[in-house]
Amino acid sequence: MMNRYPTVAEVTESARQLVSRFPGAGRLRRIGTSRAGRPVLMLSVGHGPRHILVVARPHPDEPVGAATALALAERVARGDRLSAATDPAIVTWDIILCLDPDGAALSHGIEEATAGPGHTLDTYYRTAYRPVAAEQPEWAPIESQQLPESQALFRVIDELRPFLQCSLHGVEAGGSWVQVTRDLPELAVPFQASATELGIPVQHGTFDALYWENPSPGVYVLPPPDSTDRLAAGSENIGLSTWCAPQRYGGVTAIIEVPMWATDLADDLSPHPEAAHVLRELAGLVRERGRQVTAVLDKARAFLPPAQDSPPRRVLEWMADGLYDLVADSWEPLARQAAAASHPDDPHRLTTAQVCALDIVARRQPLRAAGLLLRLLKTTDDAAAPGLHRDLDELFTAWCTDFETALRLRWVPVHHQAEHQARTVVAAAETALTALQ
Structure with missing residues (x-):
């Protein structure tokens, strides 16, 4: 098997x-x-x-x-x-x-x-x-x-x-x-x-x-x-x-x-009780975690391989150049729609499954970047790399645990x-x- x-x-x-x-x-x-x-x-x-x-x-x-x-x-x-x-x-x-x-x-x-x-x-x-x-x-x-x-x-x-x-x-x-x-x-x-x-x-x-x-x-x-x-x-x-x-x-x-x-949240069709609030929290999460990864990247740019020679570096620069904001901004119409829903049967209400789908995206974007940056930091011999790796690794580990717990993931x-x-x-x-x- x-x-x-x-x-x-x-x-x-x-x-x-x-x-x-x-x-x-x-x-x-x-x-x-x-x-x-x-x-x-x-x-x-x-x-x-x-x-x-x-x-x-x-x-x-x-x-x-x-x-x-x-x-x-x-x-x-x-x-x-x-x-x-x-x-x-x-x-x-x-x-x-x-x-x-x-x-x-x-x-x-x-x-x-x-x-x-x-x-x-x-x-x-x-x-x-x-x-x-x-x-x-x-x-x-x-x-x-x-x-x-x-x-x-x-x-x-x-x-x-x-x-x-x-x-x-x-x-x-x-x-x-x-x-x-x-x-x-x-x-x-x-x-x-x-x-x-x-x-x-x-x-x-x-x-x-x-x-x-x-x-x-x-x-x-x-x-x-x-x-x-x-x-x-x-x-x-x-x-x-x-x-x-x-x-x-x-x-x-x-x-x-x-x-x-x-x-199991992925197929939960019940109306989400606080969709607008949660969506705005998730938008803040992807922005803040993206900012934290980018802050480490800023400190490491001088000794990382140049983007033209490194596909992982190109990904990191692409994500740092507004991708987190683009993702978060795309949810604002949904948040406004959810906030305007007036009763439980309003078709504008978002389901738990829909909010779950966006929750996944918010958490995975910074993790993709952090995983790549950890790999690059591990392969450089610059004196600053171990400290930056340690700080980012701490965030990365906490974010993974948070992801698994918040969405009750099972393999x-x-x-x-x-x-x-x-x-x-x-x-x-x-x-x-x-x-x-």
């Missing part, structure tokens, strides 16, 4: 073994090369005329997709014909094993850090790396950046014209949800059934999609590119992302999120995360395939 996330090397080796074990069923090929020269590999299983494209590890700090990708490949290679979507004679599954291998290398150790027993947010954030938006392959095109990883994905989409693209994401804490570029009505029931069976809460309300159409619990439909119904922190050019590329050929994309740590076993994500992918595939017939 899988008890930790596989590394990129382990996923690659497993893919090679699968091709050997099932002669003729699978093909492994290089579809591109990363900025640092690492291969971007795609495993294709099946020979059907229709294509499903699965993108694993688009974010390096979200390793669950690698485990899910292997489970899906194994299922199709075995000739699982429990549904048309997994019949290798009908559908070819094209699985990008890791879209951001450079980022995954900078998250080295994350797999062991989250292997039980004893895994905590503390060990996770000390190893996790998440690039700036312009260096995230799915997101970079909307930031006017042409990364080779993004271009490789676009080429595959143009070559295969998938009727479905599934992007495999994870979230540190909360519940599970799906974002789709077009509603897939038949997805709702199997998605919720899987989450219930595996003890994973469905996320009702999420920072990523607060203002999006929400046709069923945990399912959110991406607004049209020209819509203003998105967070201030969102992009006005979402149509340029790799998520929207399959629309050129009538395809749909599903972004499937599963939590590492779950909180979701890796095999449950991957199983739920795989089931959701298959359900999305069945729904999208049926719509074509």
Whole structure:
């Protein structure tokens, strides 16, 4: 039974073994090369005329997709014909094993850090790396950046014209949800059934999609590119992302999120009794903790590696340059809305789940920055570094404990995360395939 996330090397080796074990069923090929020269590999299983494209590890700090990708490949290679979507004679599954291998290398150790027993947010954030938006392959095109990883994905989409693209994401804490570029009505029931069976809460309300159409619990439909119904922190050019590329050929994309740590607050639909007050407290929390991390960064800038040579340093500078305020400011309309709600049934009242989603974001932003800065401070030999590391480490440890306690977090076993994500992918595939017939 899988008890930790596989590394990129382990996923690659497993893919090679699968091709050997099932002669003729699978093909492994290089579809591109990363900025640092690492291969971007795609495993294709099946020979059907229709294509499903699965993108694993688009974010390096979200390793669950690698485990899910292997489970899906194994299922199709075995000739699982429990549904048309997994019949290798009908559908070819094209699985990008890791879209951001450079980022995954900078998250080295994350797999062991989250292997039980004893895994905590503390060990996770000390190893996790998440690039700036312009260096995230799915997101970079909307930031006017042409990364080779993004271009490789676009080429595959143009070559295969998938009727479905599934992007495999994870979230540190909360519940599970799906974002789709077009509603897939038949997805709702199997998605919720899987989450219930595996003890994973469905996320009702999420920072990523607060203002999006929400046709069923945990399912959110991406607004049209020209819509203003998105967070201030969102992009006005979402149509340029790799998520929207399959629309050129009538395809749909599903972004499937599963939590590492779950909180039952994520699916609590009761009205929050003090939403406006709590939102303003959370805005203050993200600003203040961001300020504390930035204060340490200010003292360390002179001896840290320059931003042009250090991806972690670029993240720290990006976050210090107004990101905390951008996040906090985007919640003010919600706080005003909640304050104006006059009675318990007022539709403007925010639920406990919605407030929980923002609580998670407020706590994780400074932790991401602090974890990266601790790593940089540990690798420098400047005389000031140990003292700064000690001071920041004290804050970091307290914030992790506060996060776990405030949201009553519990670990979701890796095999449950991957199983739920795989089931959701298959359900999305069945729904999208049926719509074509």
